[in-house]
Amino acid sequence: MTEPESGPSAASAPASSDPADLERELEQFRARMAALEGELGRIVVGQRDVVRQVLVAILAGGHALLEGVPGLGKTLLCRSLAQALDMTFRRIQFTPDLMPADILGTLVVVEDERGRKTFEFQQGPIFGNLVLADEVNRATPKTQSALLEAMQESMVTTAGERRALPDPFFVLATQNPIEMEGTYPLPEAQLDRFLLKVDVTAQGVDELVEILRRTTGAVVPAPGQTLDAATLRRFRALVRQVPAAEPVLRYAATLARATHPDAAEATDKVRRFVQYGASPRGAQALVLAAKATALLAGRAHVDPDDVAAVALPALRHRVLLSFEGQAAGARVDDLLREVLAHVPRGPALR
Numbered sequence: 001m002t003e004p005e006s007g008p009s010a011a012s013a014p015a016s017s018d019p020a021d022l023e024r025e026l027e028q029f030r031a032r033m034a035a036l037e038g039e040l041g042r043i044v045v046g047q048r049d050v051v052r053q054v055l056v057a058i059l060a061g062g063h064a065l066l067e068g069v070p071g072l073g074k075t076l077l078c079r080s081l082a083q084a085l086d087m088t089f090r091r092i093q094f095t096p097d098l099m100p101a102d103i104l105g106t107l108v109v110v111e112d113e114r115g116r117k118t119f120e121f122q123q124g125p126i127f128g129n130l131v132l133a134d135e136v137n138r139a140t141p142k143t144q145s146a147l148l149e150a151m152q153e154s155m156v157t158t159a160g161e162r163r164a165l166p167d168p169f170f171v172l173a174t175q176n177p178i179e180m181e182g183t184y185p186l187p188e189a190q191l192d193r194f195l196l197k198v199d200v201t202a203q204g205v206d207e208l209v210e211i212l213r214r215t216t217g218a219v220v221p222a223p224g225q226t227l228d229a230a231t232l233r234r235f236r237a238l239v240r241q242v243p244a245a246e247p248v249l250r251y252a253a254t255l256a257r258a259t260h261p262d263a264a265e266a267t268d269k270v271r272r273f274v275q276y277g278a279s280p281r282g283a284q285a286l287v288l289a290a291k292a293t294a295l296l297a298g299r300a301h302v303d304p305d306d307v308a309a310v311a312l313p314a315l316r317h318r319v320l321l322s323f324e325g326q327a328a329g330a331r332v333d334d335l336l337r338e339v340l341a342h343v344p345r346g347p348a349l350r
Contacts, residue, residue: 046207062195090128273325
């Protein structure tokens with residue numbers, strides 16, 4: 001059975017069921033998240049969709065993978081987000097010689113005042129609220145796999161003992177396109193642990209001019225604190241409370257199923273070019289991300305349009321092309337757009 005997308009934070013205490021309290025919570029959610037987006041927009045220029053998708057992943061209790069060539073602001077976004085959230089930030093620079101113990105921590109020998117030696121666990125950089133796994137695909141698969149338990153269960157096992165990670169805990173990983181030299185493809189099991197995969201594209205000329213204006217002067221802007229850990233845990237619980245009607249759940253399930261080449265719902269190109277479709281985690285990601293998207297849009301219920309809006313970042317890393325698809329130069333995003341056009345969406349829910 002597939003485990004939930006998120007870790008312990010998903011079990012946070014739900015908000016009050018009183019309508020007045022719930023309305024106040026929704027108002028606070030909208031105000032605080034708008035302030036957070038505004039602060040990040042002061043620092044990261046021209047990447048509004050990227051910022052929104054990262055916030056959706058965090059609110060849904062998941063992790064995000066940002067892919068793009070170096071220099072587009074991926075690391076800047078992660079660092080600015082940590083400052084705005086006022087949480088413990090850890091950065092891990094992935095390199096080919098990085099080892100699992102460099103991430104998780106290790107036992108070290110310590111000596112007390114009497115000269116007695118004992119083993120003591122020294123925490124690695126994974127023990128933070130927001131962990132930036134920078135250029136994650138530059139490390140070997142053995143090292144990449146060290147993140148699997150942490151991302152799925154918010155726990156790590158070292159020296160035979162399980163240790164809980166801080167709550168909230170989320171990983172923002174950046175990766176260079178696979179075609180670039182010195183990179184290793186992420187294992188499918190690890191890709192599946194990311195709630196969303198966000199494509200980061202180059203800014204236009206006007207946006208680049210604004211970047212130069214903000215970053216080459218005497219004062220470089222910095223984000224102000226807008227959220228804390230307790231507030232984020234409340235907002236995550238609020239996202240889980242957003243109702244998703246049966247037609248919405250069925251639409252999400254059908255979209256995920258339509259990415260499988262052996263499914264009756266699949267398109268001709270999916271049958272021809274896809275080897276493996278999205279896992280049940282893909283359908284979970286669709287629903288959770290759609291709930292966060294609905295709240296950010298000011299609605300306390302999920303529409304099929306919310307599911308469609310997150311379909312590409314939720315599914316693009318969970319669909320594996322066949323050899324024929326790779327040889328034909330098929331693009332997963334194009335196949336998913338065809339699936340979105342093929343699967344009936346149904347009316348918006350009001």
